[in-house]
Amino acid sequence: MNSEKETFQSKNYISKSLFYRFSQFVGFLLGARFFVAALLTFALYVSTFFLFNQDESFRKFVFDFKVHGIIFCTVLTILAGGIINQFYDLEKDHVVKPFRTRVQSFIKQKYFLYAYLALSVISLGVAWMISHNVFVFFVVYQFFMWFYSHKLSRILILNNLTFVSLTLYPFFGMMVYYETFSKKVFLMAVFLFLILLCIDIVKDTLTRSVDKAFGYTTIPNYFKSRNTKIILTSLLAVTMAVSMNIITKTGITGFMAYYFAGGLFVMILCIYLLLNASRRTNFFTLNVLRFWVFVGIIAMLLNGIEHKL
Secondary structure (H helix, E strand, O other): OHHHHHHHHHHHHHHHHHHHHHHHHHHHHHHOOHHHHHHHHHHHHHHHHHHHOOOOOHHHHHOOHHHHHHHHHHHHHHHHHHHHHHHHOHHHHHHHOHHHHHHHOOOOHHHHHHHHHHHHHHHHHHHHHHOHHHHHHHHHHHHHHHHHHHOHHHOOOHHHHHHHHHHHHHHHHHHHHHOOOOHHHHHHHHHHHHHHHHHHHHHHHHOHHHHHHOOOOOHHHHHHHHHHHHHHHHHHHHHHHHHHHHHHHOOOOHHHHHHHHHHHHHHHHHHHHHHOOOHHHHHHHHHHHHHHHHHHHHHHHHHHHHHHO
16 A cells, blocks of 8 residues: 555656756746747748848858858847746736746756856857857847846836847848948848837836836837837838838748738838827737738748759
8 A cells, every 4th residue: 555655656756857857948038038049040031032132042050150151140149038027027027937946946047047148148159169259249139138138227228229130130131241232232221120120119018117117218118008008000001111121122032022011011000000009909909010020021931942943
């Protein structure tokens, strides 16, 4: 009888232990923004091969270890940035993201900090081996990742501009690396910057009261609802103008032409939703814009494959 009881307790302990370890693993992935990093990695590879580096063969690209090294450093830096951001936003996340915070609580904060330091050091070490210029590029990137979480995320307008700039920083690095300077690339960068800026501001409308309580000065809690609507609709109108310029003045064709044409209707839908703003419509607008960014990555991939064939 005792033997059966001990066996049952042993199995129960193992199952609890496995669940705890799995929870720690999931908590780390959420804390490091792993899924965001995975999407950005995919976007980097697609944009690098099909936009910035159109003349190089696929074989040459596959064996260009310098590019893979830069993207590897970028991924590690993004993971480190996600960790340090959740460290500074922990109190706010308890209210805004209770489930994520609960899962992350399976890991002590000190281990998150150890992971942050390890990821940062490995990233800089690999960058140093690639070249001194790449090393400086990532020192600047990591510094502003930390400074955004520490200070800039609480400052009006600077928080949104810095967040979007940090998101696009790796793409800017690839553009400089391949010296891909053209009107088309510039307008596409402006288009993406404006969409990401709108996403960040709409996201702030959903956490307005919490942001104010924890000392984050954002556009929605500073300018109030009416002025925030005006700012967002103006940004979306400018995004539409940029999209029309891309279609008519850059000679863009294929899936990307359809993407920017379809984007006009998406922007109109978002403007309509924002003018009839409620928490529900703002949440829907946020997801529509996020989805449209993802559609853009797929459109670039399909467009690139079409031109390579």
